[in-house]
Amino acid sequence: MYKNIIYVLLLISFTYLIACDANNTYQTPNEESIEMTDQNESLPKNSTVILAVGEWEPYISEKLPGYGFTAEIVKESFLNVGISVEYEFYPWSRSYSLCKEGKVLGTFPWEDSEERENDFFLTDHFWSNEEQFIYLESNASIPDNYNSVEDIEHLRIAGVRFYTYLNQFEEMGLEVDIRDDEVDCINSVITGRNDTCPVNQLAAIEIIKRQFSRSN
Numbered sequence: 001m002y003k004n005i006i007y008v009l010l011l012i013s014f015t016y017l018i019a020c021d022a023n024n025t026y027q028t029p030n031e032e033s034i035e036m037t038d039q040n041e042s043l044p045k046n047s048t049v050i051l052a053v054g055e056w057e058p059y060i061s062e063k064l065p066g067y068g069f070t071a072e073i074v075k076e077s078f079l080n081v082g083i084s085v086e087y088e089f090y091p092w093s094r095s096y097s098l099c100k101e102g103k104v105l106g107t108f109p110w111e112d113s114e115e116r117e118n119d120f121f122l123t124d125h126f127w128s129n130e131e132q133f134i135y136l137e138s139n140a141s142i143p144d145n146y147n148s149v150e151d152i153e154h155l156r157i158a159g160v161r162f163y164t165y166l167n168q169f170e171e172m173g174l175e176v177d178i179r180d181d182e183v184d185c186i187n188s189v190i191t192g193r194n195d196t197c198p199v200n201q202l203a204a205i206e207i208i209k210r211q212f213s214r215s216n
Contacts, residue, residue, distance in 0.1 A: 019099070019106040019121040045082035049105040052088050052095035056182075057206040059109065062089045070109050073126055092181070096162055111164040131165060134189060134204055135196040142195065149173065158185040158197035165198050183207050 051074065055061050060068040066075075067087055078085045088104065099107040100119055111129065112122060135142050143151050149172045159166050159176040169176050177194055179185045185197040186207055199207075 019123075046084075048084040048086060049078065050086050050088055052090055052098045052104040052107045054090060054092040054095050056092075056109075056200075056203055057210075058202055059200075070127060074108060077126075092160075093162055113164045113167060129200055131198045132201050132204075133196045134186065134199050136189065136192075139195055155195040156193070158188045158194040160185060163198075183211055186212070 053060055053067075053071070057064065058068065059070045064071075066072045071087060075085045090098065095104075095107040096110075098104045109127060109129070110116065112125070116122065141155060146152050153174060157169065157174060157176050158179050159169065160182055161178050161180060166176060166178070177188065179188065179197075182197075182199055182203060185194070186199065186204060188194040189197055190212060
């Protein structure tokens with residue numbers, strides 16, 4: 001595994017399950033139609049709902065027992081009120097679109113944003129997420145210390161489409177190379193196309209171990 005990758009804490013955020021908005025009707029797998037409105041946010045007991053998710057080890061993955069601990073938390077929360085959950089795995093952007101279109105009840109884990117508050121119902125947060133900058137130790141472009149935007153505005157930064165930190169970077173005036181997923185972001189750093197990208201450290205470790213180990 002690469003030993004010269006450095007992580008620097010960027011931000012701590014909270015993650016939520018987001019559900020289709022009040023303008024949509026959601027149809028359960030057993031063909032029950034549910035109007036999603038502010039006055040009627042509850043689901044009938046003994047119903048089954050579909051949640052669209054994606055790959056993000058070690059938090060959620062089709063390859064993990066129970067699909068990972070975040071999937072277990074959400075599943076148990078629904079079971080506590082008599083509702084069963086089925087998970088369908090897609091690319092994250094597709095999961096987001098399916099939920100916005102009302103074709104699935106919800107998707108997770110996503111961070112809060114003004115746009116999502118307008119487009120979806122958000123649950124209480126159920127897990128905190130730490131994003132960190134990742135970069136190669138050998139990269140001379142990385143400053144020893146940085147306390148302002150000016151210290152990092154020269155860096156080539158990669159970011160994942162739909163991730164909420166993109167809004168923060170835009171407000172800071174930072175240009176970002178938009179990528180489809182974290183694997184692509186990390187690969188762009190390792191190969192030198194970008195200097196850094198924000199990642200969850202545990203997810204990055206899993207990606208590097210699986211995709212970029214020197215034994216591969």
